[in-house]
Amino acid sequence: MPVIADQGRIIAQRYRIDDKLGSGGMGTVWRGWDTALQRPVAIKEVVIPSGVPAADAQRLRDRYVREARAAARLRHANVVAVYDMIAAPPDVNETNGGIVWTVMELVAARDLAAIIRQHRRLAPKVVAQLGLQLATALSAAHEADVLHRDVKPANVLVCLPGGADSNVDIATQVTQARVVLTDFGIASIAGDPSLTRTGQLVGSPSYLAPERLVTGSSCDAAADLWALGCTLYAATEGHPPFYGDDPFVVICAITSTPIPQPQHAGALTALLRGLLDKDPVLRWDIDRTIAALQRAAEGGSASHVFPLAAANHSDVLAPSFTQRAPEQGESSFRPRHSATGRGAGTSRSRWILLRVAAAIVAIVLLAAASIWQLMS
Structure with a gap:
């Protein structure tokens, strides 16, 4: 899975990317900072690879957005809370087919x-x-x-x-x-x-x-x-x-x-x-x-x-x-x-x-x- 975010980068004019916490087949998770509410967060970044046909890239973006919404429906002490979701269109230089960031509760565990x-x-x-x-x-x-x-x-x-x-x-x-x-x-x-x-x-x-x-x-x-x-x-x-x-x-x-x-x-x-x-x-x-x-x-x-x-x-x-x-x-x-x-x-x-x-x-x-x- 490609990684786009860099340390110090600001997403949606609000969330700062800090340290990389881990990565896997479903994306990369970063430690981040919510500059508006002044609190630590976890930011999951899912990048759609470049070269994916436009229709397929759109379906993938839609899927990731729906998945974030599914998780955001939950409010429970034993479920990681989802705070926000940002979906970006394909890069103008065609380096990726779009990105979806999910902002979540940062759990020290x-x-x-x-x-x-x-x-x-x-x-x-x-x-x-x-x-x-x-x-x-x-x-x-x-x-x-x-x-x-x-x-x-x-x-x-x-x-x-x-x-x-x-x-x-x-x-x-x-x-x-x-x-x-x-x-x-x-x-x-x-x-x-x-x-x-x-x-x-x-x-x-x-x-x-x-x-x-x-x-x-x-x-x-x-x-x-x-x-x-x-x-x-x-x-x-x-x-x-x-x-x-x-x-x-x-x-x-x-x-x-x-x-x-x-x-x-x-x-x-x-x-x-x-x-x-x-x-x-x-x-x-x-x-x-x-x-x-x-x-x-x-x-x-x-x-x-x-x-x-x-x-x-x-x-x-x-x-x-x-x-x-x-x-x-x-x-x-x-x-x-x-x-x-x-x-x-x-x-x-x-x-x-x-x-x-x-x-x-x-x-x-x-x-x-x-x-x-x-x-x-």
Whole structure:
């Protein structure tokens, strides 16, 4: 992704660009200063590359603007606040196809991915306390008809009260921390088909719900809850359920391999099982998830919250298998209700068909990857 902003540059006659905080496929984030309100801010810069056809560049600008508006709809303590958005047309010298800057709350925090890399795993009670804040953030987002679509440890900010160099143990710090869900960079407003082009699959492979691999751009609250389950699994185990260097292998595993049995989840095992049910209809909904996390955060067991018969699960937890440890830096809307009893048989039949379709999609993706490698 091209970078246009320079240190000291003023955007929209108001926001000063200071230090670069990070960058990725969805843009560059800068530390900035709001000269009007005299406060620090974070500024996310997304540059449309030069050479993109004018019509496509316009669609991209429109998409980024809508995404900023989707994030700005949220007002919650566990969601990074969006303050402003500035969209610039293509540069007169054709050095870019346009720029969109999103001005956000600057949060002094470490991301959960960095914490997991350093400490390998967190205790189940600590993960429950962290997860409870994330679940309430998702609940607020879904209530506003906003779907995140990229929940993962790298998009979870943990405001450690003692700082990164504190002598206080990490469990105590996380227990006292504000946890914030950030980077709604590929978020969508439910029911707005213009936000994501048909057939476009967005998100991080290891955290994509199996149904998204079948339906592509289709996403609902259940897919966000799957990603939350993968995130909490990574916090307890040190890695998500499925991961690796080859995204196509990961996709095949997500769609066709049972979830590895977590070894360190303790009281959260039932919760992870519920969130990582491969059938989105049987997957735990947000209310059940919050109730289970609340109990686990208080020292109880999530299995005592709305016990679910094993027969209703479309995919039981399987014994764990050896996987490579992740390297540093890896990577219509309606509330979902768990289907128990009536309708479960119909759901299972439908999900079997989806699993077959997913296997076909995975084979096609693998074939396309092989062809691409031969041509490149």
